[in-house]
Amino acid sequence: MHRLSVQPGGWQMPVAPGQSLLLAARAAGVRLPSSCRNGTCRACLCRLVSGEIRYAVEWPGLLADEKAAGLILPCVATAATDVVIEAPAATPPPG
Numbered sequence: 001m002h003r004l005s006v007q008p009g010g011w012q013m014p015v016a017p018g019q020s021l022l023l024a025a026r027a028a029g030v031r032l033p034s035s036c037r038n039g040t041c042r043a044c045l046c047r048l049v050s051g052e053i054r055y056a057v058e059w060p061g062l063l064a065d066e067k068a069a070g071l072i073l074p075c076v077a078t079a080a081t082d083v084v085i086e087a088p089a090a091t092p093p094p095g
Helices: 021-027 064-068
Strands: 002-007 011-015 046-050 053-055 077-079 083-086
Touching: 002 021, 002 077, 011 021, 021 077
Parallel strands: 002 083
Antiparallel strands: 002 011, 046 083, 053 077
16 A cells, blocks of 8 residues: 655545556545546646656556656556655545
8 A cells, every 4th residue: 555645735645556546536535637537638647746656558648758757647557656746736625
């Protein structure tokens, strides 16, 4: 089990093995922008601040320069370590 931290909100939640970052955030009530959930629409594009991820698909919809800049697609990314992402459009859990 790893931890996901979503910045700038500072929300933290567990990520189960094999669970996408998007679904881990949703389970905790944090909404990340999304649409397709398969790595093609790019609506969930955000920046990996720290940690390591793995992708559930061979080549997600990222350009090589975007990957080099630290951008990720949390809908198809799983945590290989504790992860911090920067997702300014994320909305907080209710209450």
